[in-house]
Amino acid sequence: MCxxxxxxxxxxxxxxxxxxxxxxxxxxxxxxxASGERTIAVQAITTAATRDNATIQP
Known part of the structure; x- marks a missing residue:
C-alpha cells in the first residue's frame, strides 16, 4: 500500500x-x-531495537 x-x-x-x-x-x-543506557533520540523512525540479540522481522 505504501x-x-x-x-x-x-x-x-x-x-x-x-x-x-x-x-x-x-x-x-x-x-x-538522549540520555541513559540504550537510549535513542530520533525525529522520525521506522524501526528501533535497543536490546541484545533483537530480531527484526520485515
Whole structure:
C-alpha cells in the first residue's frame, strides 16, 4: 500500500501539492537529547531495537 501511495504522489503533482499544504510548515532545527543506557533520540523512525540479540522481522 505504501508503494501505491508513493507512486500516486510521484504521478499526480496536484495531489502532492494538496497534501503538502495540509502538513505543518518546517519551523527550523530540532534539538533532541538522549540520555541513559540504550537510549535513542530520533525525529522520525521506522524501526528501533535497543536490546541484545533483537530480531527484526520485515
Amino acid at each position: 508503494q501505491q501511495i508513493k507512486r500516486a504522489l510521484r504521478e499526480d503533482e496536484e495531489l502532492l501539492r494538496e497534501l503538502a499544504g495540509l502538513l505543518p510548515a518546517r519551523s527550523g532545527p530540532v534539538t533532541l537529547t
